[in-house]
Amino acid sequence: MRIHWHRRDLRLADNLGVTRTEGTESVVPLFVFDQEVLDHAGAPRVAFMLDALQSLRDAYRERGSDLLIRHGDPRDVVPAVAEKFDAEAVSWCRDYSGLARERDAAVRRELDEIGVAREAVHDAVHHEPGSITTNAGDPYSVFTYFSKKWHDREKREPVDAPSSDDLADVADDEPVPSLGDLGFEEPDAVIPSASTEAARERLESFCEDAIYRYEERRDYPADECTSRLSSHLKFGTIGIREVYDTTDRAHADAPSEGARESVFEFQDQLAWREFYTQVLEANPQVVTENFKEYDNSIAWRDDPEALQAWKDGETGYPIVDAGMRQLREEAFMHNRVRMIVASFLTKDLHIDWREGYDWFREKLVDHDTANDNGGWQWAASTGTDAQPYFRIFNPMTQGERYDPDAEYIKKYVPELRDAGPEIIHSWHEASLTQRRSAAPEYPDPIVDHSERREEAITMFEMARGGE
């Protein structure tokens, strides 16, 4: 009898923690609601997780078993469940973020004390942190070189879901709690389905078609040709081996060399995910500290009004506002737009990236410490492989380039629906009269980009030790 403690691996198929190739012990699956984790979570993300949990429980029940649901501190609950079932071992899939590592180490100590074997299984990434290093043996802090080695490495094949023979005949009457039970209000955003079936449908349909346009069109938010698998990868409702394997088959079936390259480009995004996982594992302090050290501290502004306008999507920069409103409405934002709004917060509003990271953590279903922190620090020029501080996104140019017909902007900013793309993409230099006649309800720009850009460069030159 082995307890498998589910955390961010809410699936049965392609789960290296649940399915073991050796041994015939039966598995008792467990999930623990940990208040410390819930304290750091937002309602959209918890709503998705609860749906994933219900699906996971259904899958176990279909196989004549059940998912045990408990509430409390895992360092008490996990050993208690192990003792109750007289388990020989407890397994879980490794989570590489700092908070999880501290928690898991504490659980490990408790289990050692009562003499229960435990195994932390490498499952969430293809290549575990520390396994891809520079030729000098150090963790990479530049993506390009990491990526080359990541692609060259052999990838493991997916494993099957366990059969009912592998699962313990248990039943549990503790229900999956509601959002309200956990102290959250119902989110305004519509939350997508979190089942493994839903993840597979997304993956399959993405790999039939959009993946072949991915390289060319992924930066155009109106196209919606990204995979939208991020939330499923965050909660492990689909396995990373299954994702890679399916893209590899799309690679084999690609109709042209360009289509093959496009599949490779998508796989490169999977490599980014593993790059940031190993950055966080090697540098757990980046959650709160700049990765890149400047001589002096960066003089971020304390500007609550500007921060609120950014959160509300009321900055008067159309592409920024569209992104921030998509975040509220869908608990999701297109990746290109994430970079634009992050650049705007840090380089135009001069607000600390941590404020933006906190807002994303609260609002995004797919929030992942490693990826979000990596992305924010990249945009803020404080991270690994960071955007140089003097290379600052121009929000108008970005909008014009990646949303030329303002299709994405109009979808999320109804005040601009009757305005033409020309005035939308030159909103910052249009006259007051032009703005009022084109879109009377849409705000004027809250800052002057070219002014703020110069000030941002000065702010970073000071931080670098300039006069």
Added chain:
DNA sequence: CTGGCCTTAGA
């Protein structure tokens, strides 16, 4: 030790 390459661009 050092030159060259490469960055999810902008002015």
Added chain:
DNA sequence: CTAAGGCCA
């Protein structure tokens, strides 16, 4: 044209 810095050969 600008221009920082990790990594490699």
